[in-house]
Amino acid sequence: MMRRTAETVAAIVAVCVAGGAYGQIIAFNDPMPWTTQRNDSITVRAQIDTVQLKGKKTIVLSAVMVNDRQQKTPLAKKTFPVTDFTGEFALGPVKQDLVGGRSYVKINWSMPGVNSGKAGTAGFAELMPIGIVALDKLPKLEPITVPRLKDGAEAAAAALVKDSDFRTVGTVKFAFAWNKEALFIVLVKNALQGTVRFAIDGKNGKNAFLSLADRVVRYQPDKDLLKGVHFSRVMSGDALTYEEKPWPNEITKSAADNKVVIRVPWYDAGLIPFEERRLGMGIMTFDAKGKQTAALPAKADFFCPGTWCDLLLAK
Secondary structure (H helix, E strand, O other), X not given: OOOOOHHHHHHHHHHHHOOOOOOOOEEEEEOOOOOEEOOOEEEEEEEEOHHHOOOOOEEEEEEEEEOOOOOEEEEXXXXXXXXXXXXXXXXXXXXXXXXXXXXEEEEEEEOOOOOOOOOOOOOEEEEEXXXXXXXXXXXXXXOEEEOEOOOOOOHHHHOOOOHHHOEEEOOEEEEXXXXXXXXXXXXXXXXXXXXXXXXXXXXXXXXXXXXXXXXXXXXXXXXXXXXXXXXXXXXXXXXXXXXXXXXOOOXXXXXXXXXEEEEEEHHHHOOOOOOOOEEEEEEEEEEOOOOEEEEEOOOOOOOOHHHOEEEEEOO
């Protein structure tokens, strides 16, 4: 989790007090937006301009979950006394092991007697989006072992992977292979009217939100179309959306008997391969309208790398 220095936080507080976006009198330094918490216990650390507080000095903090349809589920709410210009306010467990993708946790704060109770007014603000991926509470998934090819081997060799190395997602049958030059994705030819996506989390961070660093190989079987993309995250009101961005690359595909072999050079994904390296991977199929229809792991969310499995590069 990123930490700000005391000087940075002080500067932010000064900007807020001087009449920042909403004339805020409080600045958060933890949790930060876009962070992925590894447990469901929420503690808010903040600095407060206590001079602006009148009468009884208290702060009200509440946490809600906003899902992909913008429906809000209350998670926790507490009132805390304010005794100092710095504070650590524990909301406690919110009983959520996984919140991510298009869903997120939002923290609201308000100070009675200071604001009208509406967003955008002094004394009221929102902190979002925050994700939760409690890895120790999620199902343990066996990694997909990727067989190694000889260095210099190309698509024809990759097409010879063992039948036992193939897996299915929806109606798509696929396998992987690797050498020091590339990751190979081997697909049995299919007439799927939609796409199959291979999403790569190179740092294997198991984060709550898909980021620009995550690479996606997208293949349309019925039209034999291949494309590399990545996504930027955008907040629009309460909705969290992902905008597709082009990923310039040298990914290629070739046919071998009843198979299609996609070659992904490691340098395109920004990765250095080595034996027993693990990287995050999610495999999903989407219909022609863009709706996710199947996934591996079975409950994986395309927009939440924390739900993906691991690829293990074999010796």
